[in-house]
Amino acid sequence: MRVSAKADYAVRAAAELAAVEDGPVKGERLAEAQDIPLQFLEHILLELKHAGIVRARRGAKGGYWLARPAEEITIADVIRAVEGPIANVQSAPPESVHYRGKAEHLVEVWIAVRASLRAVLEHTTLADLTTGKLPKAVKRLAASPDAWEHR
Amino acid sequence: MRVSAKADYAVRAAAELAAVEDGPVKGERLAEAQDIPLQFLEHILLELKHAGIVRARRGAKGGYWLARPAEEITIADVIRAVEGPIANVQSAPPESVHYRGKAEHLVEVWIAVRASLRAVLEHTTLADLTTGKLPKAVKRLAASPDAWEHR
DNA sequence: TCGCTCCTGACCAAGGCAGTCGAGAAAGTC
């Protein structure tokens, strides 16, 4: 139930890419802008490339750029690219686990958990993130003061 | 973004306890009912005890029982007892991280993620779970057919 | 062909995860 450094870095780097439209940005610049260890970031960018989220060119004037418009890439896409499926239970998708006894309805709870995560992550795009114009439902969730409380 | 075996086990054991009201249940019976390795389960039950969710007595006729009524214990309580805070980013609470550059609004997204998890987990009690009468919002989330799709 | 930048695999330390083991301490039961 936590967001790994890798996922966090990946989203931040992608956001940075979403904000520039003129040509490739080199890894070094992304690393500086977001304060991410360069060599680690390069691994992450490679995964994003393999997932078809980012493109890259080598050599002078090389760098990375988004493969699709920022409006069409969601945060969920980025996280899945580096972390695999969201909200697995015991490394298996929730719909495939089978509960017995008094825990039968637990599967519905995990499904609901996943659905509510998706509701946030699949509807927020990189464009939303860079402009700050988050979807209304997300804004509403983040607006409540006790969403900011620690517990 | 995954549910650990420990959290899953903890909730299942707690659900099993919620379903009996007559006296203590021994660890062995819980382990069998939910198919959980006994010795591992005992560690988990101990943590639940330290968190004040469960009580225990040793000796013949000993066992475990819920410290409070099942209607007053939420799944979030149980998960926090064994896993710590829900939805941390990089092992720190989301409201304490500071983003720069184009990722500034990311903090709101993580807050929204946490809030939406809480909306499910803090409103579902052990009583809801054993009776199958989940909160309406949770039912609604789990009812959508594509909540069950893999992706 | 030279310099730049990405690409990739190997490696590493620390810590978490999912348990197992074994000795003890309390609570009955006879």
Add this chain to the structure above:
DNA sequence: GACTTTCTCGACTGCCTTGGTCAGGAGCGA
């Protein structure tokens, strides 16, 4: 008081993930 039952709890283990670093290679542009 002996005995059994059951929780308590620390130690230990093997494996995997996390969060990196390092070194070399491969493609690109000039």
